[in-house]
Amino acid sequence: MKQAGNSIMDMSEVDAYLEDAFDFDVIKRRMYDPDMKTTPHYGLEKFHSVSKREWLPHTFKEGYIPHTLDHVKNLVRAYEYAVGSIGDVQCAWDNAHVVVLRSLPGHSVDINGHVVEPTMMIRAGYDSTAVVSRLGLFNHVCANGLFNLDRDRSMSTRITHNAMMEGRIETLARSIEGLSDRVEEAVGAVRTASTVNVSLSEFVREVYPLSTDASSRTRYNYESRVESIMMRVIRERAIRGFSLLECSGNPKVSAFDAYNAIQGYEQHQARRKNVKNTTERMVRAVDNKFVRKAASLAFATV
Secondary structure: OEEOOOOOOOHHHHHHHHHHHOOOEEEEEEEEOOOOOEEEEEEEEEEEEOOEEEEEEEEEOOOOOOOOHHHHHHHHHHHHHHHOOOOEEEEEEOOEEEEEEEOOHHHOEEEOOEEEEEEEEEEEEOOOOOEEEEEEEEEOOOOEEEOOOOOOOOOEEEEOOOOOHHHHHHHHHHHHHOOHHHHHHHHHHHHHHOOOEEEHHHHHHHHOOOOOOOOHHHHHHHHHHHHHHHHHHHHHHHHOOOOOEEEOOEEEEEHHHHHHHHHHHHHHHOOOOOOOOHHHHHHHHHOOHHHHHHHHHHOOOO
8 A cells, every 4th residue: 555644735746656656557468369369358467567567357358448547647636626635645556546535634524523524536447347436535533434425326437448438537537626516415414314313233233134044153253243333333432522322221323323333344344355455445345235235224314
């Protein structure tokens, strides 16, 4: 993972940082059969130098057009234009250019002790997911990246690698430049979900249903996960100066607290194979089925 501090202001500095994090080219090359005859397939080579090169695990037909780091830079510049400045950059490689951007602290909003600020996740992959740009909020209390605040996924855009990619990336960049209204929508969703109380145990068990014929080992692991999530809520509410709300012995918290705890568990604690750093964990949690389920419950009335 590459991570900058929270004082970057100059886009030339950001560009240089991205070039250092992704110091290679991804080149489309024709593939050959064992007899060295051409095939209709193409592969992608991650090229650092003649002595340092590797193939990505994807094959494509002739019409496939790989994106470049310049395309990623264009989207980063669009985010900088939208929020006025970039305060933090995190980069990772996951057979994709992964960039997480945050604005400077002056853009933070305090919602019942949750200090959140705009953040943008860009994942420019070379597989079927292609280029994904997603707006969200970063929660400073627990270092959670919150990218599931919209029910209709209107804050997420996907672009495939074909002849129309160039124009669509430009269109996406223009859309990012005008995302200030979407930031207000995301903050508003958190504010509303923070005013609705839910049973924490019922919320967690609805997100993670347990089969009636589950084995004793499965039940043990299940209860351990539930306990871990509930402890996250307790710790985070204590940091913010709150305690669990009691209602006939059934702990009550805000719908946002419940969602945020599940997001945090999946991002920071759940087991992940072949995930090397915190930025990749944040990105992997975005489309996690349990996080999506928690978001659909927490923001159902937003």
